[in-house]
Amino acid sequence: MEPFKTRLDKLAHERAHIPSARPYKCPDCSLTFSKLPARNLHLKGHRGPKIFACPHCSLEFLSAHYLERHMVVHTGMKQFACEFCSRSFNQPSHLKSHLRLHTGEKPFKCQHCDKSFNHNVSLKSHVMRYHEGASDSGPSEHVKPIKKKTKKLSSGRPKGRPKRNAGTGADKVDTCASGSP
CATH class of the missing domain: 3.30.160.60 (Classic Zinc Finger)
Known part of the structure; x- marks a missing residue:
């Protein structure tokens, strides 16, 4: 190793070894990025989003994670x-x-x-x-509901979906009877 002739030569040499502040280059254009996720997001602009399609139904997802999560619908695994x-x-x-x-x-x-x-x-x-039409400025006076001629309130389930244990008449699970905490 030979010594540098001037201090400026030494500094120029040292700068050559400093990692780039923007090391991630787009392979499709000349832009560079300081972080890989930013580069990958930019790259999607060139190549478009990748679509992950379910092999069992017509649903499509933008990530493999969402497709995997969806697949349990078809396997029935709970x-x-x-x-x-x-x-x-x-x-x-x-x-x-x-x-x-x-x-x-x-x-x-x-x-x-x-x-x-x-x-x-x-x-x-x-x-x-x-509260339909109530302002977002804070609590307001209670708006009385419009009375409809219905037999009972909605159970929250979609129409046509049977109640759990509909054949036994036990609509609710008794959490205290089992002795569980």
């Missing part, structure tokens, strides 16, 4: 079981939502009144039914 009633679900988020029935947790609070709900869909339905 690996997420409730510790209280042993009901099983194919998605962890569905189990989390179900557990609120047992715990009594109601994290979705109405901004217009003091009601709380265990599902966001229930809150949205409540707001549409009782």
Whole structure:
């Protein structure tokens, strides 16, 4: 190794060894990026999004993860079981939502009144039914619902979907009878 003649020669040499601030180059154009995810996002603009199609139905997904998550619909596998009633679900988020029935947790609070709900869909339905047109500025006076001639309130299930244990007449699971915590 030979010494550098001037300090500037030494600094120029050292700069050659400093990694680039933008090391990720787009293979399709001259742009460079400091982070790989930014480069990959840019690359999708050149090549378009990759579509992942379900081999069993006509649904398409933008990522392999979403396709894999969807596939449990076709396999029927329900690996997420409730510790209280042993009901099983194919998605962890569905189990989390179900557990609120047992715990009594109601994290979705109405901004217009003091009601709380265990599902966001229930809150949205409540707001549409009782607070349609209410301002977002804060709590407002209760708007009385329009009385409809219906026999009973909706159970929250889509029409045509039978109740659990419909043949036995047991519509609800008794969480206390099993002795579970």
